[in-house]
Amino acid sequence: MALSNSQYNAVMREYEQQQIKDRHDRDRRLAEVYRRIPQIEQLDRDISTRAAACARRVLGGDPDAHRRLKEDLADLREQKETLLAAAGFPADYLEMRYHCKDCKDTGYIDGRRCHCFERARIQILYAQSNIQDVLKRENFSTFSFAYFDDTQVVPGLGMTELAYMKLVFRRCQEFAKSFPEKGANILFTGTTGVGKTFLTNCIAKELIDRYVSVIYLSSHDLFEIFSRYKFSREAGEDVEETYRHILDCELLIIDDLGTEVNNTFVSSQLFYCVNERINRKKGTIISTNLTMDMLRDTYSDRVTSRIMSHYVTIPLYGGDIRMKKKQTSRD
Numbered sequence: 001m002a003l004s005n006s007q008y009n010a011v012m013r014e015y016e017q018q019q020i021k022d023r024h025d026r027d028r029r030l031a032e033v034y035r036r037i038p039q040i041e042q043l044d045r046d047i048s049t050r051a052a053a054c055a056r057r058v059l060g061g062d063p064d065a066h067r068r069l070k071e072d073l074a075d076l077r078e079q080k081e082t083l084l085a086a087a088g089f090p091a092d093y094l095e096m097r098y099h100c101k102d103c104k105d106t107g108y109i110d111g112r113r114c115h116c117f118e119r120a121r122i123q124i125l126y127a128q129s130n131i132q133d134v135l136k137r138e139n140f141s142t143f144s145f146a147y148f149d150d151t152q153v154v155p156g157l158g159m160t161e162l163a164y165m166k167l168v169f170r171r172c173q174e175f176a177k178s179f180p181e182k183g184a185n186i187l188f189t190g191t192t193g194v195g196k197t198f199l200t201n202c203i204a205k206e207l208i209d210r211y212v213s214v215i216y217l218s219s220h221d222l223f224e225i226f227s228r229y230k231f232s233r234e235a236g237e238d239v240e241e242t243y244r245h246i247l248d249c250e251l252l253i254i255d256d257l258g259t260e261v262n263n264t265f266v267s268s269q270l271f272y273c274v275n276e277r278i279n280r281k282k283g284t285i286i287s288t289n290l291t292m293d294m295l296r297d298t299y300s301d302r303v304t305s306r307i308m309s310h311y312v313t314i315p316l317y318g319g320d321i322r323m324k325k326k327q328t329s330r331d
């Protein structure tokens, strides 16, 4: 995805700062060398004097000046290298040292973004997602099936909890893999601790690593931002930008819908957000403890019917995994 203007500017500012630091570090090394080996400063002066004299001779029509200068400079450089080595400095001590050698800390190589730019971009995406740290712990590779029962067939499901979770897990992987081609949205339902947030995080990590812009917000925080955007006079650029990102990021995660303080404003904003993102063909994952009927009662018919027609509903069953984890670690 494209970075927003202010994100792009922030990355470019970092490159400028890095370049300033590179030059500063090189100047510091040079000053140190001049202090320890004054002859080198003298040699450098000779080099500039000769280069200037050569430029004058070339302008004056001397065709051979350039070749002679080259020989002179090669000789002076050799003297410098010998002096440096004799004082115990590495041969490249006075060269520029870049954080990224490939683009010389400009972020670009022949007009194309360097790999280090891509890395900066992914860091911004992680920071923007709000779940940077949790994604290290909760992702497809750390998901554990150990907490799901494989002994009893769940009535109504026709399979065990474990068999069902394996299906759900595959479904989530497929969602991430095909994102955003199919433009799908997910609604995770189920009681607390059945793995809704964990599975959402698995998908988020997978997508951010592919440079998809993801924003995670608890429903409380989401409506808080909407309300500040609408009602607060001093909302400022930050809130405006977050608001735009919420409507525009490639994947929006709304966690724990139904736990916010509900009112008509919340209801109308939820419809606006869900509807706007469907129209813009942006993916959304919502997780909630509420059933479909409760969703309809809490919000409105129109938002529930938008969700039912554009989201894949994945109900999760079973007991509280967090409780089971605690129990196992105690056993």
Ligand SMILES: [Zn+2]
Residues within 6 Å of the ligand: 100, 101, 102, 103, 104, 105, 106, 107, 108, 114, 115, 116, 117
């Ligand atoms: Zn680079």
